[in-house]
Amino acid sequence: MKKMVFFLLSVVFCFSAKAAPGDGLKYLPVQDGGRVKPYDSFAREMLEIVYGKTKFEKRNATEIVMTWMLAPQSWEGKKIFEVRNHQVLEALKLPKEQRYFTGAEIFGNERFTLLRQELQNKRESKEKLNPYFQALQRLENQFFTFQEIAAGRMLKLVPPVEGDAWISVSEMQPEQQEVFMEVTKAFVSHIGAMASEQSTAQTGADLDAALVKFQESAKKQNPVLYDHASKIRAEVHYNEFHPFRWSYILYFIAFTLLLLVWTLNKPGLSKAAWVFLIAGFILHTYGFGLRMYIMGRAPVSNMYETVIWVSWGTILFAAILELIYKFRVFLVAGTLVAAFGLVIADFAPAVLDPTLQPLEPVLRSNYWLTIHVMTITISYAAFFLAFGLGDLGLFYYLRGEEKYQHQIRSVVTGIYRSIQIGVAFLAPGIILGGIWADYSWGRFWGWDPKETWALIALLGYLAVLHARYAGMIKNFGMVVTGIITFSLVIMAWYGVNFVLGAGLHSYGFGAGGIEYVSAFVGLHILAVIYVAILRRGRNSSDKKSA
Structure with missing residues (x-):
């Protein structure tokens, strides 16, 4: 597998831009x-x-x-x-x-x-x-x-x-x-x-x-x-090579191969899927490392960079859970949502600014930027994975609950574990944010919109975990909450900065994309309602026939 990964990466680098006379400009x-x-x-x-x-x-x-x-x-x-x-x-x-x-x-x-x-x-x-x-x-x-x-x-x-x-x-x-x-x-x-x-x-x-x-x-x-000179060369290479674009191409190939494993029942393709996934992850990490080297900081200071980071974390958590449980659904959901995040980042520069910008004065602490922002946003990666698994679970319920019982159980296990991982990062991330706020603004907590929505997201996911542990939420409920609860993350992550535009976190404010994000959330809510109604109708029919 290592040889295949290195071969694939060498092919990708061969397609990167070559220097030509006049390129000195x-x-x-x-x-x-x-x-x-x-x-x-x-x-x-x-x-x-x-x-x-x-x-x-x-x-x-x-x-x-x-x-x-x-x-x-x-x-x-x-x-x-x-x-x-x-x-x-x-x-x-x-x-x-x-x-x-x-x-x-x-x-x-x-x-x-x-x-x-x-x-x-x-x-x-x-x-x-x-x-x-x-x-x-x-x-x-x-x-x-x-x-x-x-x-x-x-x-x-x-x-x-x-x-x-x-x-x-x-x-x-x-x-x-x-x-x-x-x-x-x-x-x-x-x-x-x-x-x-x-x-x-x-x-x-x-x-x-x-x-x-x-x-x-x-x-x-x-x-x-x-x-x-060295950072100038690195930045030109970054501009021409587009490492994140190569990453989502490789993630999509891995996703396609995993689908073929299921549809053609050829487990041998799983190794090829892993090769493309690892190659994509290496390039993803390489691109992240380039931005860190060029700017001399953790690249999580704006919406574009956090989308890249969250996509990276999604692949990491999916791979870890897959190695532990070997359910394969983790890789399917992980590669799909990670590729989706990278595509959005690549094709929406007017909304997600990909340019390399120096830090705002309030963020000029590499220590706090690294431990707070990276911790709290990596939790979004786990929740994003739970969201992707929820979509996969809806698909199985749509196809037939009885027929795909085993797959649904695997999906639900993945959602539960992903939420646990997310909470394990989000809770300390909020606490670390309070410590940084005390350091920067002189108060630990002030009910700023960003702080408030991060807390709401944490409480929402904690409620899901407790309800599942108490037996109040069954398999279908976990699939639904994996999707719906992610709306809280979207609000904390995107909504506060791009919709509310209020509070002390003004360095992260932006504009655009509201109609697309609203449509994205709305369509998923409609999908949940549709599958819930369809499932209820099927259950009623089964009871009558019995």
Whole structure:
């Protein structure tokens, strides 16, 4: 099995991006967002803000964003500004069926100034912004981002002799401007060769040489502040390799193989499923380790990172329970829900921000971040596994309670054990959070919404465990509670930050996705009701026939 895992990982790494002439631009250090990052990350983030994607017309962000600064006039007629909110489109009197617009259509619109003033008034009142005002704020940010890059004020490439704030392109000294001019000339020649489909080997080499010369010049300003080469390389690799994307692909393959084991009755495929699961888990861990190395902290400071962490924990708990009980249902549920979490994280960047951001001041304690946040969120992984097993249990009840008695018992055992694991982490996680709150805010407990909903989730799951132990909840009840009680976790995990948006945990607040999460919860409640009604009808029929 080890040989198969290593072979599979080597194949995955072979498909990762190879360096090409001209790729040196990706590794150019830029100060942005409170940290030093590669130009590759900067360009991806800026294009994501403006266009909503990391590529434009199949061209990389590194090319696009540089041309915003070098030739902003060439973008006047390009539809690069994304607007998704229909209320904003209606307020600007733009067609609702359209998604991308030129700068003149939006920012040249006489109503845009009025909308900005409306947004400013809302911000001054310190009210929580609804989706309409959030969309307006994003539009304002798009306008600001493009203008600042075009003016050369946002691209900060040279460290200062004294202080921490780097020098932007527009503020460079004449000698630095001269060296940077060689970079821009080489860049223009390189993209010209690419556009005309000529060989880019020489132009790429020229660009790389000009970049090396510029970086040597910039480093002379302040060698200490410019010493980020290893982390810059690691971050570019992380951006190009997409370890979490490879992880969910491998998890889906493992899930598919496990289904084939059941449908084709071929236990031999179980070993192959384990191979893909282990390979996916290794890449999952590798991606997590990369983020830890780049940022120098535990990567659980925002919603995106906790989704990645919870998915990792789900696989870990599923594998442990599978090794103990050998029921196979654990791996089926674990691979499915872990892959689901990673897919959501990958395909919803507007909601779950995947960018690497420095810690908020209140979180700047690696010790407490590690032991509190990682402890409390790993409990969500166990509850997520119980939720996945609950879905599997519903499926068995739908197919026939008598026929699948053995499988249902296995599912119920898994739900019970998963909830026990979750409670064992959630309870100390809440206590540790109180200790951190006393350290940061001067009080142990203050009924903050985040604290309150974490406690509600804990009490809800404790009630399930006690009711099961007392015999008040039977097998079907455990399946139902495994699904329904997870709504408490969703509220504590997502709802407080994205729906309520209130309390001292404001560093975790976000926007978007409410309709999808509501539909997700609502559909599961409807599924539970449907199966419960169907089961009751079947039981009534059995009694009458008896």
